Amino acid sequence: MSYYLATQKEIVDWIRRLAAENRLYFPEKHGAASYRFTRVGPGSDIQFDHYTPTVVPPVKLLVPAREELLHFRTDADGKTEVQPSLDTSFRIIAGVRSCDLKGIFLMDLFFREGVPDAYYLARRENTAIIGYACNTPCDERAFCAAVDSLDHTEGADVYITPVKGGDLLVEVKTKLGEKLTDGVDWKPCEDGAARRIGAVTARPEPFGRTFPAALPEISKIVEKNYESPVWDKHVKRCFSCGTCNLVCPTCYCFDVADDLHLDVASGNRTRSWDGCMLPHFAEVGGGHNFRPEPAARQRHRVNRKFTYLPEKFEHGAACVGCGRCGRQCTSHIDIFDIVTDLIQEGAR
Amino acid sequence: MKPKIAFFDFASCEGCQLAILNCEDILLDILNLVELVEFREALSETAPRYDVAFIEGSIHRDEDIERLRNIRARATYLVALGACACNGNVQARSNFVAPAVNYGEVYGDEARNRVQVDPDHWGLWSHTRVRPLDAVVKVDAYLRGCPVVPQEFLHLVKSLLQGTQPFFPPNAVCVDCKMNENECVLERGLTCMGPVTWGGCNSICVNKGYVCDGCRGTLPHANVEAHIELMREHKIDDRDIRSRYRLFMGAEPIGRGV
Ligand code: SF4
Ligand code: SF4
Numbered sequence: 001m002s003y004y005l006a007t008q009k010e011i012v013d014w015i016r017r018l019a020a021e022n023r024l025y026f027p028e029k030h031g032a033a034s035y036r037f038t039r040v041g042p043g044s045d046i047q048f049d050h051y052t053p054t055v056v057p058p059v060k061l062l063v064p065a066r067e068e069l070l071h072f073r074t075d076a077d078g079k080t081e082v083q084p085s086l087d088t089s090f091r092i093i094a095g096v097r098s099c100d101l102k103g104i105f106l107m108d109l110f111f112r113e114g115v116p117d118a119y120y121l122a123r124r125e126n127t128a129i130i131g132y133a134c135n136t137p138c139d140e141r142a143f144c145a146a147v148d149s150l151d152h153t154e155g156a157d158v159y160i161t162p163v164k165g166g167d168l169l170v171e172v173k174t175k176l177g178e179k180l181t182d183g184v185d186w187k188p189c190e191d192g193a194a195r196r197i198g199a200v201t202a203r204p205e206p207f208g209r210t211f212p213a214a215l216p217e218i219s220k221i222v223e224k225n226y227e228s229p230v231w232d233k234h235v236k237r238c239f240s241c242g243t244c245n246l247v248c249p250t251c252y253c254f255d256v257a258d259d260l261h262l263d264v265a266s267g268n269r270t271r272s273w274d275g276c277m278l279p280h281f282a283e284v285g286g287g288h289n290f291r292p293e294p295a296a297r298q299r300h301r302v303n304r305k306f307t308y309l310p311e312k313f314e315h316g317a318a319c320v321g322c323g324r325c326g327r328q329c330t331s332h333i334d335i336f337d338i339v340t341d342l343i344q345e346g347a348r
Numbered sequence: 349m350k351p352k353i354a355f356f357d358f359a360s361c362e363g364c365q366l367a368i369l370n371c372e373d374i375l376l377d378i379l380n381l382v383e384l385v386e387f388r389e390a391l392s393e394t395a396p397r398y399d400v401a402f403i404e405g406s407i408h409r410d411e412d413i414e415r416l417r418n419i420r421a422r423a424t425y426l427v428a429l430g431a432c433a434c435n436g437n438v439q440a441r442s443n444f445v446a447p448a449v450n451y452g453e454v455y456g457d458e459a460r461n462r463v464q465v466d467p468d469h470w471g472l473w474s475h476t477r478v479r480p481l482d483a484v485v486k487v488d489a490y491l492r493g494c495p496v497v498p499q500e501f502l503h504l505v506k507s508l509l510q511g512t513q514p515f516f517p518p519n520a521v522c523v524d525c526k527m528n529e530n531e532c533v534l535e536r537g538l539t540c541m542g543p544v545t546w547g548g549c550n551s552i553c554v555n556k557g558y559v560c561d562g563c564r565g566t567l568p569h570a571n572v573e574a575h576i577e578l579m580r581e582h583k584i585d586d587r588d589i590r591s592r593y594r595l596f597m598g599a600e601p602i603g604r605g606v
């Protein structure tokens with residue numbers, strides 16, 4: 001691990017150079033108030049300035065909304081030939097904030113568990129990540145500090161922190177990071193670790209929204225409140241539109257379907273995003289739906305983030321506090337408010 | 349034996365049939381696998397039975413009802429093709445206006461007064477009861493949209509040819525928006541029918557900078573109450589909210605009730 005100090009301009013020039021030679025994605029303004037991780041080129045406008053989390057998280061580059069998994073063909077003798085469609089092309093995702101880094105870190109765990117997901121891993125192992133620290137909360141919906149993701153840097157190959165004086169502290173964290181920074185002429189920085197701590201302590205306190213209880217306690221409260229009026233309260237305004245799932249950096253559910261060609265002998269197997277707030281998600285063969293009510297679906301979603309997955313993986317909350325679900329829900333139903341209500345309900 | 353397929357149209361612009369004719373690359377392959385027995389836009393024949401009947405258009409007059417029942421009696425599988433057949437479409441707006449007023453608006457008062465006393469024209473007055481197909485007969489599958497989405501048509505045809513159930517998830521247009529990483533139009537201070545509308549359209553209107561007007565009809569689980577509240581919070585007055593619901597959903601219970 002090594003540290004450098006560089007100016008904004010030097011970093012932007014470096015990203016542009018990388019973008020000229022590689023497939024590189026960076027958050028780009030799109031629409032009135034939104035950002036998207038977009039493929040950029042050497043001439044693109046690269047700004048590390050403040051941005052609110054992108055509409056969908058950068059994990060879309062590891063699990064796209066729709067992807068072909070394999071192609072199959074059965075010949076006249078009944079022999080089936082299967083051709084997987086693995087994407088092993090190299091890509092760089094730059095400008096990834098800590099909440100999204102933690103999201104990718106958790107997705108790595110989820111997709112490696114059990115039968116490792118070859119499609120996710122093929123992309124992940126060919127992806128370089130350049131992270132970027134937040135020194136102020138992105139907006140009033142963020143609660144990354146409350147779920148321990150504000151200082152998450154693991155998974156980044158290079159991690160950049162703005163430090164006092166306006167320069168950028170560059171932390172090269174992996175072999176791949178060394179390759180990306182090969183030949184740069186930035187100032188090496190001996191006291192990088194101390195400067196990083198300096199930047200961390202200079203942040204506002206509290207940073208973003210905070211819960212009225214500590215994380216381990218929250219898990220217990222959410223679990224204990226399986227029956228609670230809170231589950232009915234927020235879903236009064238819910239459309240079951242699934243937005244909260246589809247924009248979440250740690251929601252990984254997908255649906256698999258076979259698309260047979262007209263010859264009925266060949267076709268593609270595809271997968272596409274799915275989400276537990278969608279009405280038919282828990283419907284099984286025969287038509288039974290395990291969670292027909294929005295309240296049951298919401299309880300499931302919140303439990304996934306705060307009890308089920310934390311218990312299973314032992315890496316803290318599976319919510320990274322990016323605030324996307326509350327920000328983008330058309331009814332502004334916010335998981336932070338739901339959890340806060342449960343805590344207050346429990347305290348009563 | 350090849351399955352017999354037929355296309356019929358009622359009150360519609362026939363744009364859905366054109367949308368299907370636009371699937372040129374694969375349409376000829378499909379036509380090799382089926383026997384097309386009726387197609388208003390392409391040939392003219394009648395057959396005693398149809399394996400699949402595709403029906404475009406909304407139902408207005410008594411003779412439409414009779415014709416539709418006749419088709420239903422001869423069809424094993426009946427598909428509502430497009431917004432007119434599935435949810436009545438824009439013409440159902442006329443359900444909310446007295447027939448004579450409508451007629452006068454389009455043709456002028458003099459013409460209205462003339463036909464009003466002419467028994468040969470009395471059939472005209474029944475056009476004020478615009479209904480989707482399922483208000484009259486059982487519908488086995490819905491291909492939604494104004495016009496239909498060619499990919500959904502192909503999915504349905506392939507499924508039927510393979511003997512599987514076509515599946516159209518009851519998801520809101522918001523799902524398509526997320527798949528396309530659209531900025532929600534609410535961010536621009538606009539309102540949208542997307543949260544209560546059947547998705548599967550690839551959110552084409554929002555992709556192009558417009559809002560969702562709800563052409564695909566209301567979802568079975570649509571939270572209309574919350575949606576009306578949301579529109580009110582955005583300072584849309586109740587008359588405009590009603591109008592938004594009646595644009596494409598006027599013949600649905602929801603459009604009638606708002
Ligand atoms: S985004 Fe909001 S309205 Fe949509 S399913 Fe989630 S909570 Fe419900
Ligand atoms: S649950 Fe909401 S705040 Fe938490 S990670 Fe998912 S989108 Fe972000």
Ligand code: SF4
Pocket residue numbers: 330521522523525526530531532533534540541542543551554559560
């Ligand atoms: S633009 Fe309309 S359809 Fe798209 S997410 Fe927003 S409300 Fe839903």
